[in-house]
Amino acid sequence: MGRRAAVAAAALALGSAAAGAGIDASNVRLVHNSERFAVARALGGAARMLGDPECQALLDEFADASGRPLRATLQGSGLRAPEYLDGIFFYDAPPRLCEASTLAVTMPGSRAVLVCGSRFVRQMERNVLHAEAILVHEALHSLGLGENPPSSDYITERIRARCE
Numbered sequence: 301m302g303r304r305a306a307v308a309a310a311a312l313a314l315g316s317a318a319a320g321a322g323i324d325a326s327n328v329r330l331v332h333n334s335e336r337f338a339v340a341r342a343l344g345g346a347a348r349m350l351g352d353p354e355c356q357a358l359l360d361e362f363a364d365a366s367g368r369p370l371r372a373t374l375q376g377s378g379l380r381a382p383e384y385l386d387g388i389f390f391y392d393a394p395p396r397l398c399e400a401s402t403l404a405v406t407m408p409g410s411r412a413v414l415v416c417g418s419r420f421v422r423q424m425e426r427n428v429l430h431a432e433a434i435l436v437h438e439a440l441h442s443l444g445l446g447e448n449p450p451s452s453d454y455i456t457e458r459i460r461a462r463c464e
């Protein structure tokens with residue numbers, strides 16, 4: 301994880317927005333404290349991931365349904381990738397959405413992500429990097445990426461290959 305530590309240090313040195321996505325992230329609106337803190341903490345990690353140019357290359361790799369690269373949509377927002385996360389709102393998912401193995405869900409182009417909070421807490425305990433990658437995954441959907449194709453697993457696999 302030396303590279304991630306170096307990236308985190310660089311983000312701090314630049315006073316990056318990554319530092320803003322700490323545990324008081326006001327865009328994380330889950331009701332239960334432990335679940336809200338878990339998502340906020342993972343969001344800090346996701347922001348560090350998205351601060352790395354190699355991770356940002358995902359924005360050129362993936363496009364929306366019209367073929368527009370996600371990077372073009374991000375540029376249209378006027379935000380840098382880590383800052384974009386601060387404008388996504390995280391809410392509790394309704395229980396019926398959490399019956400399968402879902403951790404989080406959103407619609408392409410939406411700024412609202414629904415999180416299965418108790419499962420997300422367990423995921424943070426088991427594998428922090430995977431939990432962070434899931435939030436990057438949802439951010440890519442927010443920027444317009446659809447699914448099937450590409451499959452959910454493929455998206456997460458590409459994130460883990462580029463961003464860890």
Ligand SMILES: [Zn+2]
Nearest residue numbers: 437441447452
């Ligand atoms: Zn997905």
